[in-house]
Amino acid sequence: MFLDVVDLRSFYAQPLGVVTRRILGRAVRARFADVQGLSVLGLGYATPYLGAFREEAERCIAVMPAAQGVVRWPSAAPTLAALADETALPLPNASIDRVVAVHLLETTPDAAEMLREVWRILAPGGRLLAVVPNRRGVWARLDTTPFGNGRPFSRGQVVRLLRETLFTPVGWSEALYFPPVSSRWLLRTAYAWERVGGGLSLPFSGVLLVEATKQLHRPVLVRRPAFSQVLEPVFGQGVPAS
Template structure:
């Protein structure tokens, strides 16, 4: 399940992309399939090991075009181990809401981006996230949990202050918002409750089959209930080749 629209971001085969806070690697895998040179970056060593194993499996299965590259790097988002202007694009999907010093993370993101390069930053959108916080303290008051709720103006304001200029935004994953509301209502760590389990089955079916009815419903609901706000910005300067 991808949150970032790669066509809107403007990625092209051969470009170097940083997937910042890659997690399980969902965006990194698709970028690799598209022929980009991908760096999957995260602090979680175990998740990076799984991502690296998947990169190897994709190559062995012949899923990767010639010229594509993929590697994993572990480190701190507040002190990225890359030289200035190293990447054509940067993705930071569902990362900033976990970082107390998000302004420092944003400045690091801009530092490693080439002039003219584009960024996509996604965070939980305000309305669905406020409901989750109201329903459950456990949802956000845990180690590594969400430390803030962004609204669109605040997010764009912080990214502008870091040196980026907005291009576009949209909302995504409206059908996932009710799932998290159910999880928060019954207990986020309860895997045995039938309501979230049944709803999760619906989400899996939707992701695998992509039927027109749920795809159309989600597109209609995204502006109001989209779980994520997806932003696209660029770093002023010469256009990335």
């Protein structure tokens, strides 16, 4: 079930949301470090993380699910955001080079169908960056943030879902090691939590970031023949004379 876009915007306007955007934005940017001349699409509620790509990408647009709602983005320029069904995107085949999906996989009713639509619009060699709540993290257990709503994922679940929809995972990151608490003192220590958690590769991050590339060929299933027994000829038995 999708969160309302008003609630998402309200979260990112609060001090906890501001720190979340800065820390997670660095992780997103680290995975898509070079988008020079590429087309970038943000899906779900990805606008807090798209600003870093606007000046570098050939074009950068956002599509928000119809069940969620849409807000104007950017606020002080011609709008680059649209409202659409996430399983029927109003984009041509193979027209996008990079997709950033945030607040989407865990809330969409049919994640597999949505990923098949992303596969359709991605160009050959295109890449998807999916940001999902970590099932083992604290953020997925508290519904005080958007990451505590919907279905959290383990690494194995994300891998299976991507492979079933013809994507190959090629890179992983984790972020949001600090607890989702609005204490000012705790927020001041958030960057220290990130350094320690990332440096020690602790398994309790708030979110998983998985980068996947589009497979160009559908795997072919090899089926056994209906009759697997091999029949061998029998010699020495002639046809009786008439």
